[in-house]
Amino acid sequence: MTKNHPFHLVDYSPWPILGSLSAMTAMMGMITWFHLFNNTLFLMSNILLLMIMYQWWRDIVRESTFQGQHTYSVALGLRWGMILFITSEVLFFLSFFWSFYHSSLAPSIDLGMNWPPKNIIAFNPSSIPLLNTIILLSSGLSITWTHHSIMENNFNQALQSLAITIILGLYFTLLQGIEYLEAPFSMADSVYGSSFFMATGFHGLHVIIGTTFLAICLVRLLNNHFSNSHHFGFEAAAWYWHFVDVVWLFLYLSIYWWGS
Numbered sequence: 298m299t300k301n302h303p304f305h306l307v308d309y310s311p312w313p314i315l316g317s318l319s320a321m322t323a324m325m326g327m328i329t330w331f332h333l334f335n336n337t338l339f340l341m342s343n344i345l346l347l348m349i350m351y352q353w354w355r356d357i358v359r360e361s362t363f364q365g366q367h368t369y370s371v372a373l374g375l376r377w378g379m380i381l382f383i384t385s386e387v388l389f390f391l392s393f394f395w396s397f398y399h400s401s402l403a404p405s406i407d408l409g410m411n412w413p414p415k416n417i418i419a420f421n422p423s424s425i426p427l428l429n430t431i432i433l434l435s436s437g438l439s440i441t442w443t444h445h446s447i448m449e450n451n452f453n454q455a456l457q458s459l460a461i462t463i464i465l466g467l468y469f470t471l472l473q474g475i476e477y478l479e480a481p482f483s484m485a486d487s488v489y490g491s492s493f494f495m496a497t498g499f500h501g502l503h504v505i506i507g508t509t510f511l512a513i514c515l516v517r518l519l520n521n522h523f524s525n526s527h528h529f530g531f532e533a534a535a536w537y538w539h540f541v542d543v544v545w546l547f548l549y550l551s552i553y554w555w556g557s
Contacts (some may be wrong), residue, residue, distance in 0.1 A: 300428050303370040305360065312353035318406055319346040354513075361530070362522045372529050379533045381441060383540050386503075390544050393496040400488045407488060412556070417489050419557035420482040425476050426553040429469050430545065436465035437542045438491040440511075440535050448525050449467075459515050462538070466508035493552060500544055507541050 300306075319342050338439040361367040362382030367375070401412045409415035420426060439462040446455035476496075514531045517523060523531055 299551065302441060302551055303368045305366040305368070305371045307360075310353070310356065312349055312356070316346065316349045316353065318545055320348055325542050358517070358530070361527075362517075367527075367529070370405070373530055375533070379536060381494075383536060386540060388391065390496070390499070390547075393492065393499070394547065396488075397492040397496065397551060400492060406499070408489075413489050414487045417486060419489075420476070420480075420553060420554040422525070422549070425472055426549055429472055430549050432465050432469045432472070432543050433542045436462045436469075437539060439465065440538050444531070444535055447518075447523055447528050450456060450525050455523075456515075456518060459518060460513060463508055463515060466504055466511065466538075469500065469509070473504075496548060500548055503541050507534070507538050510537060 317497050322342035323339060323346060326336070326342050330339045332337040400408075404410050404412045404414065413419045439458045442458040443455050443462065446458060447450075482490050482493075509532050514523075514534050517530060
């Protein structure tokens with residue numbers, strides 16, 4: 298069947314409805330976990346959701362790489378979709394910064410009219426937080442190196458620099474985990490603890506997602522899925538990673554440095 302337009306009309310797929318149902322089940326499982334202290338449904342639905350995500354994205358990779366369905370017009374739409382998604386993520390983190398500055402610029406009497414609140418021992422911004430900043434800035438350089446290597450058809454350098462970026466992402470997550478274990482305050486310690494763990498915790502989750510995204514790009518690179526003119530899957534991951542870097546800079550300057 299021929300078509301006289303550049304767009305991709307997707308085939309019938311079971312993954313959207315199954316993904317929606319499994320996400321709903323995951324939320325029900327979370328409620329069950331919180332109220333009945335039973336996390337079985339939550340874990341099972343998350344395993345199901347991961348399986349659906351794998352198969353859905355596998356189909357998209359097939360459509361773009363092997364079937365040639367992602368024309369210039371389709372790729373342009375995907376780019377705008379990623380730009381709008383990152384914009385929504387910026388607004389998501391903006392709410393955390395708003396909350397933090399609302400509480401810190403004019404501390405209430407409940408906080409002892411002091412920031413950080415009385416009896417809260419803040420992290421030293423010159424220790425692990427500074428190291429994590431250097432790690433993420435370095436990963437921003439290595440992911441740019443990967444992009445230029447792909448553009449120049451330099452497979453070996455693209456492979457090396459992407460592997461370095463993934464290792465740096467894992468190292469960041471490890472250090473943040475150590476920091477959380479050694480934290481002298483908890484999420485229940487006033488609005489400072491809530492703001493700190495919500496903002497840095499969600500950023501940490503984004504780093505894990507971004508690292509996974511880049512790991513998938515590494516597998517695709519090994520399978521020769523990218524060329525110098527067709528590599529939006531990698532570009533989307535790189536944009537996301539740069540966004541994660543920029544958010545961390547604001548987190549470091551606001552919460553770790555100024556807020557301490």
